[in-house]
Amino acid sequence: MDMMRKLVAGNWKMNGTRADGVALARDLAGRYAGLTDPSFDMLICPPATLLAPVGEAIAKSGLALGGQDCHPEDSGAFTGDISATMLGDIGARFVIVGHSERRQNHGESDHEVAAKAGAAHRAGLTAIVCIGETLEQRDGGEALAVCSRQLAGSIPSTATAANTVIAYEPVWAIGTGRAATADDVSQVHDHLRADIASRIADASAVRLLYGGSVKAANAGELMQVANVDGALVGGASLKADEFWGIAKHCG
Numbered sequence: 081m082d083m084m085r086k087l088v089a090g091n092w093k094m095n096g097t098r099a100d101g102v103a104l105a106r107d108l109a110g111r112y113a114g115l116t117d118p119s120f121d122m123l124i125c126p127p128a129t130l131l132a133p134v135g136e137a138i139a140k141s142g143l144a145l146g147g148q149d150c151h152p153e154d155s156g157a158f159t160g161d162i163s164a165t166m167l168g169d170i171g172a173r174f175v176i177v178g179h180s181e182r183r184q185n186h187g188e189s190d191h192e193v194a195a196k197a198g199a200a201h202r203a204g205l206t207a208i209v210c211i212g213e214t215l216e217q218r219d220g221g222e223a224l225a226v227c228s229r230q231l232a233g234s235i236p237s238t239a240t241a242a243n244t245v246i247a248y249e250p251v252w253a254i255g256t257g258r259a260a261t262a263d264d265v266s267q268v269h270d271h272l273r274a275d276i277a278s279r280i281a282d283a284s285a286v287r288l289l290y291g292g293s294v295k296a297a298n299a300g301e302l303m304q305v306a307n308v309d310g311a312l313v314g315g316a317s318l319k320a321d322e323f324w325g326i327a328k329h330c331g
Contacts (some may be wrong), residue, residue, distance in 0.1 A: 086303065086330035087245065087287055087310035089123040089208065090317025091148060091176060092130075101130040102137045107320040109141035118142060119331035120310070123174055124317070128162055135171040146174030146208070149182060152195035154202065164196075164203035175200045176312075178210045178234050180251045190233025198236035201243050208245045208289070208312065209234050215252035223250075224271050231275055241285035246272060247312040253292030255314060262305050265290050269307035296325030303329045 096104070105124060112122055125146040126134045135145045151161040167175055177200065178193035197207035211230040213223045227248065235244065248268050253260050260268075269288050276283040290302055291312030302308060310330050317323045 084285075085119060085121050087121045087123060087289060088323075088327040088330045089146065089174070089176075089245075089247075089289065089310070089312045090125060090323055091179070091291075091312060091314050092124065092126045092318060093148070093181075093314060094127055095318055096126060096130055098130065098133055101126055102133050104318065104320055105134040105137035105143075108323065109138040109143050111320075111324055112143050113141040115142075120327055122327055125174070125176055131167070131170050131172065139171075144174060145170075145172045146176065147172050147205075148176050148179070150175045150177065150196055150199055150203075150205075152192060152199050154199065164199040164205050168203045168205055172205065174206045174208055174245075176208045176210065176247075178230075180210060180212055180249060180254060184251070190230055193234040194236045197234065197244065198238055201236065201238040206243050206245060207239075208247050210247045210249050210291070210312070212249040212251050212254075212292070218250065218252060223268060227268060227272060228275050231272065232279070235279055239280050241280065241282040241287075244280070245287045245289060246276065247289040247291050248272060249291035249312060255293070257293050259293040259295075259298050259302070260290070262301050265302060265308060266305045269305065273307045294326060296322050296329070299326040299329040 123144040123146050125148050147167040150164040154165050177196040182188045200207040211227050213226040217226050287309040289310045289312045290308050294311045294313050295316050
């Protein structure tokens with residue numbers, strides 16, 4: 081993958097059987113492989129049960145495979161968990177860590193997110209570290225402070241532009257149909273770019289993704305915002321035409 085190109089990443093969350101997951105993956109793989117000179121990178125992160133068949137379906141297409149979470153440890157007595165090493169072994173090149181649904185539903189702290197990102201780095205994976213404020217925090221004028229705090233606590237010392245992607249996903253815009261405005265995104269992404277400079281040496285090359293009710297209809301405007309280097313897409317990534325429509329705006 082080329083860090084100079086925008087990245088469009090699909091987070092399938094807890095959706096998909098083998099049949100429909102493989103069908104979707106093959107559809108996207110065919111479209112991407114058909115590009116003579118791709119102007120964007122594409123990643124799909126299916127649930128763990130589909131990593132192997134989806135990986136086979138997208139093999140040699142240029143699409144990348146990613147996991148939705150990993151354990152901070154490389155192995156051990158952690159029933160039900162998956163390590164970054166295991167993800168890499170099955171062909172994944174990325175893993176999402178710190179998604180707001182993990183932070184909220186599983187009580188994950190910034191410290192734990194940083195440990196997971198570090199585990200991803202040890203396994204040779206790129207960690208997509210998610211941060212974002214709640215509606216209450218935004219309405220209280222805390223959005224930038226919250227993002228800075230999460231960034232500081234969630235980025236391990238091993239982070240570089242080559243192994244870390246930052247995804248800004250305002251919690252109030254995830255799955256709600258309410259996307260942040262271009263001005264909202266610009267303010268936060270500009271702030272994050274400056275903030276990263278104090279934490280990662282090659283900060284200018286770190287890809288910053290926006291996520292939160294991204295659709296083909298609003299992707300054009302959002303992807304033109306300065307310091308937006310792609311999108312982390314949830315529900316819309318489960319529809320081939322919609323996800324491809326978003327991807328084309330990343331070119």
